[in-house]
Amino acid sequence: MLEWIRDIGARSIDSLGTLGRAFLFLLRVLIGLPALVLRPGLVIREIFSVGVLSLLIIVVSGLFVGMVLGLQGYNTLVDFGAEESLGVLVALSLVRELGPVVTALLFAGRAGSALSAEIGLMKATEQLSSMEMMAVDPERRVIGPRFLAGFLSMPLLAAIFTFLGIVGAYLIATGLLGVDGGAFWSQMQNKVDFYDDVLNGIIKSLVFGFVASWIAVFEGYDCMPTSEGVSRATTRTVVYTSLAVLGLDFILTALMFG
């Protein structure tokens, strides 16, 4: 019993310690970011590996999520004779929720885990340590560009996901289900508000991008420098990012639309 209580105590101290390290780490990374203005090449290279290489999964998922939304939404709306509102339904779901959230979840699996593994392996093979001994700060040289690349890529990926989702739904609606294309677009244009819907969606994806990149680079940087440590770090990145994104999504939705 006493052992059990002690164990709980040790675990909570441990996780609070990790949280503290994560915040201090974030602070140091943020302080180092402005210096990257002088070296945009570093960030652009990371945007390529974090953002551009994630495009395939984002494009395919976006199209399919949109097509499924179109099919499912039509089945319900047609009962009420409201199938012309399909465009609104699809656009609002994607812009407000599915675009930012699903993109963030895919991002965690595709780019976040890769970031953690890359940084963790650099740590395990002493590359970070040797960089430090060369008087180069790895937090600025390695972490900063990767964090910024993730943060910048997420809203762009979410926008692409949302756009393709709507295109997918349109193709299904007009091609398969016989919904009028004009009604699809005009209803969407009437009902989707720039500030309420689009801007809030962008804010969501910015927040998710920040959190997902933070978790990914921190887990990599903080991992045990062994192969087991790296594998744990990548798993934790995906799990924590997914949980954080879903939790934050609830809070943001409550604040924005509640």
Place this chain on the structure above:
Amino acid sequence: MAQQSSADSSDVLVDIRGLHFARGRNKIFDGIDIQIRRGRVTAIMGPSGTGKTTLLRLIGGQLRPDAGQILVDGEDVHRLGRSALFRLRRRMGLLFQSGALFTDLTCFDNVAFPLREHTRLPAALIRHLVLMKLQAVGLRGARDLYPSQLSGGMARRVALARAIALDPTMVMYDEPFSGQDPISMGALVQLIRLLNDALGLTSVIVSHDVEETAAISDTIYVISEGKVVGSGDPQSLRDTESEWVRQFMGGLADGPVPFHYPAAPYETDLLGEAGSARAEGRG
């Protein structure tokens, strides 16, 4: 005494005084004094697990000692601010045991890395400097290879070229000879001495390869159980009174350092195991 230390100070590049360091409850250094002189090759030797690598990290300022101080070129490493420490590190090269080359860069870019980070030299000049460093370690022809395409000895030589890229005053070698075949071992041994003399470096070698290290060092410190147990030039260490140092330098299996890790007597251990197994079987 005071006079002596001031006379020393121009000659001594790294001055370690009363160094204490512990990892958790495990004491690694228990009051160590080491002086590393300019222009010399100093070896720090000892059995595996005596914290030789830790010592290099302490000198480089990556770890903090619990007590004592380390002066490098007159500056207390652990009292320096971050930027001053980074300025000091530019004058030190550390060759990691693994080489620690950046796996996503070619040999050329690895050696160019510190130059590109710390200087604003034009690309043509950087190219010349990198080729000169690679030539010095005999790997100019391997400049377009990636670290995964190199053998262990070659990787270490590329790492050495990178460590001297900024023309440091001191280079520290972490186990440079371990796991090398005889040819690359011979090449490294010669290279360390040659670079030290040709470039006017100060070299610190941490190693347990007695023969190779003794062949090229001017001074050797032998560390065991957190203390310096012997120091001097290689010859005087071989002739030392200390049995321990003789065992180490001669590579004898038994001596003051017993072959067996401390344990309960063999007989009782075997019988005790059988006894407890029987007890478990019954339970």
